[in-house]
Amino acid sequence: MRLYMKNPQNVFLTGFYWAFVAYLFVPLMLMTAMSFKDSNFISFPIDSFTMKWYVQVVQDEQFLSAVGYSLMIAFIVTVVATAIGVWIALLASNEAIWGKALIFALACLPAVVPGMIQAISMRIFIRAIDVPTGTFAIILGHTVHAVPFVVIMAMTRLRSMPSNLVDAARDLGADNFIAFFRVTLPYLGPALVGGMIFCALTSIDDFVRTFFLGGYQTTLPMLIFAKISGGMSPEINAMATLVLIATGAIGLYAERRVRRSRN
Amino acid sequence: MQPLVHFKNVNKYYGKSLAVNNLDLQIERGKFVTLLGPSGCGKSTSLRMLGGFETPSSGTITLDGKDVTHLPPHRRNVNIVFQDYALFPHLTVGRNIAFGLELKGMPSEKIHARVMELLELVELQDYADRMPDQLSGGQRQRVALMRALAPDPDVLLLDEPLSALDAKLRHQMQIELKSIQEKTGKTFLFVTHDQEEALTMSDLIVVMNKGRVEQMGDPHALYARPVNRFVATFIGESNFLDAVVRSVDGNIATLDWCGHIIHATLTGPAAKVGSHVTVALRPEAIYAVSGQPDRKIALPGKVTNRLFKGNFTALTVGLHEGQSLVAQLDPVALAHLEGDDVWIGWREEDAVVLAD
Numbered sequence: 001m002r003l004y005m006k007n008p009q010n011v012f013l014t015g016f017y018w019a020f021v022a023y024l025f026v027p028l029m030l031m032t033a034m035s036f037k038d039s040n041f042i043s044f045p046i047d048s049f050t051m052k053w054y055v056q057v058v059q060d061e062q063f064l065s066a067v068g069y070s071l072m073i074a075f076i077v078t079v080v081a082t083a084i085g086v087w088i089a090l091l092a093s094n095e096a097i098w099g100k101a102l103i104f105a106l107a108c109l110p111a112v113v114p115g116m117i118q119a120i121s122m123r124i125f126i127r128a129i130d131v132p133t134g135t136f137a138i139i140l141g142h143t144v145h146a147v148p149f150v151v152i153m154a155m156t157r158l159r160s161m162p163s164n165l166v167d168a169a170r171d172l173g174a175d176n177f178i179a180f181f182r183v184t185l186p187y188l189g190p191a192l193v194g195g196m197i198f199c200a201l202t203s204i205d206d207f208v209r210t211f212f213l214g215g216y217q218t219t220l221p222m223l224i225f226a227k228i229s230g231g232m233s234p235e236i237n238a239m240a241t242l243v244l245i246a247t248g249a250i251g252l253y254a255e256r257r258v259r260r261s262r263n
Numbered sequence: 264m265q266p267l268v269h270f271k272n273v274n275k276y277y278g279k280s281l282a283v284n285n286l287d288l289q290i291e292r293g294k295f296v297t298l299l300g301p302s303g304c305g306k307s308t309s310l311r312m313l314g315g316f317e318t319p320s321s322g323t324i325t326l327d328g329k330d331v332t333h334l335p336p337h338r339r340n341v342n343i344v345f346q347d348y349a350l351f352p353h354l355t356v357g358r359n360i361a362f363g364l365e366l367k368g369m370p371s372e373k374i375h376a377r378v379m380e381l382l383e384l385v386e387l388q389d390y391a392d393r394m395p396d397q398l399s400g401g402q403r404q405r406v407a408l409m410r411a412l413a414p415d416p417d418v419l420l421l422d423e424p425l426s427a428l429d430a431k432l433r434h435q436m437q438i439e440l441k442s443i444q445e446k447t448g449k450t451f452l453f454v455t456h457d458q459e460e461a462l463t464m465s466d467l468i469v470v471m472n473k474g475r476v477e478q479m480g481d482p483h484a485l486y487a488r489p490v491n492r493f494v495a496t497f498i499g500e501s502n503f504l505d506a507v508v509r510s511v512d513g514n515i516a517t518l519d520w521c522g523h524i525i526h527a528t529l530t531g532p533a534a535k536v537g538s539h540v541t542v543a544l545r546p547e548a549i550y551a552v553s554g555q556p557d558r559k560i561a562l563p564g565k566v567t568n569r570l571f572k573g574n575f576t577a578l579t580v581g582l583h584e585g586q587s588l589v590a591q592l593d594p595v596a597l598a599h600l601e602g603d604d605v606w607i608g609w610r611e612e613d614a615v616v617l618a619d
Binding site: 162164168169170171172173174178182186189 | 314315316335336337341342345347349351352362363366367410414
C-alpha cells in the first residue's frame with residue numbers, strides 16, 4: 001500500500017477519481033440537504049431543519065397525479081417494449097435468419113439517435129398519420145427508445161444459452177410454442193427483469209420525447225420543469241430527492257439482477 | 264419379426280456432401296445398439312434423424328412399424344440423452360425428470376411416483392430438490408438419462424453421453440448404463456467414437472465411416488472377424504500381411520506370403536485364386552519364443568522395439584523377409600530384449616482375409 005501511494009502517477013489518478021466522485025455527488029447532496037431546510041430560499045446557511053416540504057409533496061395532488069401518469073406510461077411502455085425486444089432478440093439470434101446483423105443494428109439504432117431528433121421526427125410522423133399528441137403518442141415514442149435495452153439484454157443472455165436446451169424440450173414433447181414459454185423465457189428471466197427495469201426508468205426519466213409528444217396531462221419530469229419555471233423552492237428539492245431515492249434503489253437492484261444472470 | 268427401428272436406404276446431404284450414405288439398419292426391441300465411428304462419419308446425424316432433429320434427404324425411417332421420417336421431435340416416442348446433458352438450469356432435478364411426463368398430461372401424483380422410482384434406480388432419491396448446477400458430472404449424467412427414460416420412449420438415443428466424464432467415471436458409467444438398459448429392458452441406440460465403450464456395452468455394433476456402414480455385428484464378431492482395414496484398425500490394432508491367394512476351400516484360404524504357405528479365414532466375399540489380398544492378424548494372437556518351436560508357423564526374426572505397457576509387453580519383430588510384425592505378449596516376455604533373436608508365429612484360425 002505504501003509502495004502504491006509513493007507512485008506519483010497513482011496518487012494523481014486516485015486523486016482525480018475522488019475529485020470526479022465529489023463532482024458527481026456534491027450537487028445531489030446539496031439538493032438533498034436543501035430539501036430539509038426550513039425556509040423558502042435555497043441558500044446557505046441551513047439554520048433549522050424540517051420535513052414540511054416532504055409532507056407538502058406527498059399531499060400535492062398535482063405531484064401524485066403526475067407520478068401516477070408517469071408510472072402508467074412506464075408500465076405500458078415496458079410491457080410493449082419487452083414483447084417487441086424479446087421477439088427481435090430471438091430473430092437476431094436465429095442462425096438460419098438472413099440479415100441478423102442488420103436486424104440487430106436497426107433495433108439498437110434508437111439507443112444512439114439523439115433524443116431531440118427522434119422526438120421531432122416522431123412528432124412529424126404522428127401528425128402525418130393523424131395521431132393526436134397525448135398518452136398514445138408518448139407511449140409510441142418511449143417504446144421505440146426502450147426496445148434496444150431489452151434486445152441487448154435478451155441477446156446477451158440468449159448467447160449463453162446452450163442451443164440444445166430447446167432441442168431437449170422438443171424431444172420431451174414440447175412444440176416450439178411450449179418450448180419457448182417453458183424453457184427459453186424462464187432462462188431469459190433474470191436478464192429480462194433487468195431490461196424491463198431499465199425500460200421503465202428511461203420512460204419515467206424522459207423529458208424531450210414527452211415534451212414533443214405529450215398532451216395536456218403532465219408527466220413527472222414535465223411537472224418538475226413547470227415548477228422550476230415558476231422559481232426554485234425546497235419543495236422541488238424534496239420531490240427530486242424522492243425520485244432520486246426511488247430510481248436509484250430500483251436501478252441498483254436491476255444492475256445486480258443483470259450481473260447475477262450473467263454468471 | 265418386425266424390427267423396432269428401420270432405417271431404409273436413408274441418405275442425408277449437407278449441401279453437396281453426403282453425411283449419411285444409404286444407411287440400412289434394423290434395430291430389434293430391447294437391444295443395446297452402438298453406432299461407432301470417427302467424428303464426421305454420420306453416426307450423430309443418423310441418431311438425430313431418428314430423434315427428429317434432422318430430416319433425411321431420401322429414404323424412410325420407421326419406428327414400431329410407423330413411418331416417422333418427417334415427424335417433428337415432439338411427435339415421436341424417442342428421447343435423447345444429449346452430449347452435454349442439456350438439463351434445464353432453472354428447474355430442479357425432480358422437475359427436469361418430470362418435464363416430459365407433464366407434457367404427456369400425466370396426473371401429478373403419478374408423475375411424483377415415477378420421478379421417485381427413476382431417481383431410486385440411480386440412487387439419487389435425495390437429490391430431487393437440487394438444482395442441476397449443484398450436481399457433479401456423473402450425477403448430471405444420471406439425471407439426463409432418467410429425464411429421457413421418464414416418458415417411456417420406444418428407443419433411448421444417447422449421443423456420446425460419456426465423453427465429458429473423466430476416464431474412471433466413464434468406466435463406471437459404462438457398467439451402470441448397461442445395467443440400467445438390462446433392468447429397464449429398453450432399446451438403446453448409443454453413439455460413440457470410443458471402441459472400448461462400444462465393445463463393453465453393445466449387443467450390436469454398427470461401424471460407420473464417411474457416411475457408410477463398414478460392418479455390423481456383435482462385439483466379439485467385429486473384433487475377431489473384421490471385414491476390412493478400417494474396421495481392423497478402428498477396433499483394436501492389427502498387423503497386415505500382403506499375400507497371394509493360392510486356393511480357397513470353403514471359407515479357408517491358402518495363401519502365399521513371402522514364400523511361406525499360410526492359411527486364413529475369409530470374412531468377406533470369396534477371393535479369387537491368384538489375387539493379392541490383405542491378411543489381418545491381432546497382435547495378441549502372435550507368440551514369440553527364444554528357441555525354434557515345433558509349430559506349424561515359426562519364423563525367425565529380431566526384436567527391434569520393446570514397449571512395456573504394464574499388463575502386456577509390445578514387441579516389434581523384424582522378420583528376415585523384411586516384414587515387421589507387432590506382438591502383444593504377457594509381461595513374462597520381458598525376457599526378450601531389443602536386438603534378441605526370437606521365433607514368432609500365430610494360430611492360423613486368428614488370421615483373417617480382409618476385403619480390401
